[in-house]
Structures are given as C-alpha cells and as structure tokens.
Amino acid sequence: MDLNLTGRRALVTGSSSGLGEAIARLLAAEGAEVVVHGRDETRTRKVADEIGAVAVAIGDLATDEGADSVAAAAGEVDILVNNAGSYEHVGWAEATPEAWARTYEVNVVSGVRMIQRLVPGMRGRGWGRVIQIGGGLASQPIATLPHYNASLAARHNLAVSLARELAGTGVTSNVVAPGAVLVDAVQELVTAIAPERGWGESWEEIERNASHDFVPNDIGRFGRPVEIAGAVAYLASPYADYISGATIRVDGGTIRSVY
Template structure:
C-alpha cells in the first residue's frame, strides 16, 4: 500500500517531540503539507527543520500556540484555517496520587488533553464536511480503558477523548469525514524517558531496557512485554489519516502491545 496525501494539509498538535513529531514526520513522508505545533517558537522551528532534513522537499510549516487555552486554540485556527487532517495529539501526563491532585490540576489536564481537541474539532469539522473529506484523530491512551491508579486524573481525560471521538464520528455520519481515536500503550517518548530517567541512572539500563522493565512491572498484561516506539504508534496514525482508511470511523484503535486484556 502506498499512502499518498500530497493534496492534503495535516495539522498535528503537540508535534515538536514524541508521538506527535513521529506522526508529523510520517505524514510528511506521504507528501502531505504538514503544520507542526508546540508552545514555543524555538521548539517548533527545531521540529520543522528536523522534518525538512529527514524528508527532502517536505512541505512543512510551524505555528506556536498554547492549546491549553481558548486563546491559543483561536490563534492556531486563525493561522491554519482549513486543514484536511487534524491530529489532536497534544497532551500532558504525570503520576500523582488521587488524594494529592487539587482542583486546579484536574482542570489543567482537562483543558489541555480534552478541550484542545474539542475546540479544534469544532473549528474544523464542518469545513471538512462541506468539502466532502476529512480526517480527525484523537491520540488517547490505553489508560482510557485501563485507568492507572497512579494517574486517575490522566486516565479520566483519555476516557473523555473516546467519548468525544465516538460522538463526533456519529455527528458527522455520511459526510466523508472520519473521526477515530488511537490508544497507545507505554511508548518510548521523551515524556516517558523523563519519567524513567532516575531508574536509568540508578540501574545503568538503556531506555529500551528500562521501558521493558517498567512494562513488566506495571503493565504485566502486555503481550509484547516492552514499550512501543513512537514510530510504531505513528504508523497506525498515518494509516488512519489516509484515503485508504475511508471505512474506519468511530473506532478506538489500540496500539498497546496487547496490554488491554480483551478480544474486542
């Protein structure tokens, strides 16, 4: 299968590092015009340059905007008024006991992880429908189904993303716009590397080894028994954004290494 998105524009939020960057890079390789987003101009410029270096002739631009606020979302919409593909990837996470998470932290996680995608989908979906084609993708998590006891506030936002994704897919029925969610499991992103840095320093393990040890200790139902790479998650995302995925919508697609113990 050769995925060709050379006539499409894709906006990937939170795409200066990690899974978001890998998705932006993958979409650039399909020929899509890619818009990189992050909070800081320096990080955006660095990611744009990296994609240009990796994909000769890539059409890639960048827009800094803090999508944890309505103002930031409005600024991004003003700069990118009509993308064909929207990947709602931006998100935050971090372990903290339920009894230590204040109201402000619950609200911050909800604004960044949920409302960023709500605002952008609301701004772009009807235009996609009028044009008869579009792809909206939410990067959720296996934590949406397997709520982590150490990150209940995070898991709740990922479950909310599944509700928004499924509901919006039904709202856009018959328009040519698909809406889906991807549920990665533990993935070797920069955020996970930062979470494991103390363990790596203590044991002398590589990131991959520390990731596998974390999975075996904290996600023992994993079938692959390791953390995924960002590229493995991006591969699924690129396919879901493709023209070839036209019959896939309203779905929660797992890239979790078999961690969630269900056949559905």
C-alpha cells in the first residue's frame, strides 16, 4: 500500500536506535525524506546512511541550544515524530524530585521545543503531522516508574491540546501508544530477571511467560518496533487526514478500555 509520503520531510527524534530507528526506516521506505536525530553522531550517521536519510540532526533536545541545532539541520519539516525520551528504572523511594524534573525535561519539554520550532512552518504551508510516542502507562500507571508514568500522561495531554490549537489549519496532532516493545534494552532487562521469575531459559519461553506475568496482553508476546512504526506511518499519511487529537494504542490489548 502506497501511503503517499513521497516528498514529505519527516524528523523522527531519537531515531539513532530502537523504536525511533524503526519508525525512521519505515517512513524512508514509504518515500518520506527522513531526518535522523540523535546525540551520538557516529551511531546517528550510521542509521542515516543505511536508510538513505536526507539529513542528520545532532543535538540534545533537553536544551534550547540543542533544539535550535536540530531544527536548523531538519529544515522545513512536514512530519514531526516526538519519540526521544528516557527514564531511570526506579520506584517512588528512589525517584527524587530531581529525577522527576529531569524526566519531564527530557520526555515532555524536549517535544515542546520541537513543536514550537517546527509547527509554525507546517501551519504556514497548510499541512503537517505531529505524532507523540506515548504509552499505556499514561492512562493506567503502575506503582513503579512514577516519574515516567506522569511524563507519558503529559505527552498525551499536550497532543490533544495541540490538536485543538491546530483546528482548521491542515496540521494534525495525535498519539501512538505502544505497549511493551521488544527493543534491545527491553530484551536485556527481561532476560536478566527471567531466572528469578522462573520464566524459562529459551527466549521463546521467556517472552511467552514475561508477556503473561509482566505485561499481560491478548496477543501473548511483546510488540515489534515495526508494528508501532506502522501506526506512525499511517497517521503521517493523507489517509489520516480526518484523525486529530486521537490515541492509537498498539499494545496487544494491554490497555482495556471501551473509549
């Protein structure tokens, strides 16, 4: 299926590895002119070369200076995918106020910086897409990772507010909310804790048992990065012209809600 993305310029933040890399790869395969972003120049350029990206943007989006550099390198962007983010794997006792502030800066304000720098151009051209990578923990938080849960909720909230702001402009704002996605860091974590949880020895056993105990869902496995990338590519396409302020959950049924 041709998603009619040829000629559209897309910036995927945090696309030098993991989920962001998968999104950048699929958008490039669909004909978009992709800008690959990262903080590690060697790794970022490697991905850019592999997918035939039109540009590389290096910078720390948690700073105004970094955001300025990335926006300048990206140029006139039609599709902004705010994927970059991180968190420390800690609970309430260890999540200090400083950790909360740092997580909010990296996961929320960094995206705001790129929206404020790139969306005015989209409005002026009368077409654009802003896609936040959110998550099910935004609506159904767990006891651990409280700072991360809250930052995801903020991502969802700002996306809807932005959609209202952009009403009638030809620019849409939406969220893709993955469940547990099988990127390298997740596989390493799950494999490390598998022995104490009794999840088995082979990866097939570990994934099946972990997806039942750790992140229960109806499919019985972790999501693959390309499956989340597919939802992003759809929202970036003209086929999603009538979708704004929405959340598309790609989580195997982990979050169970009628609405």
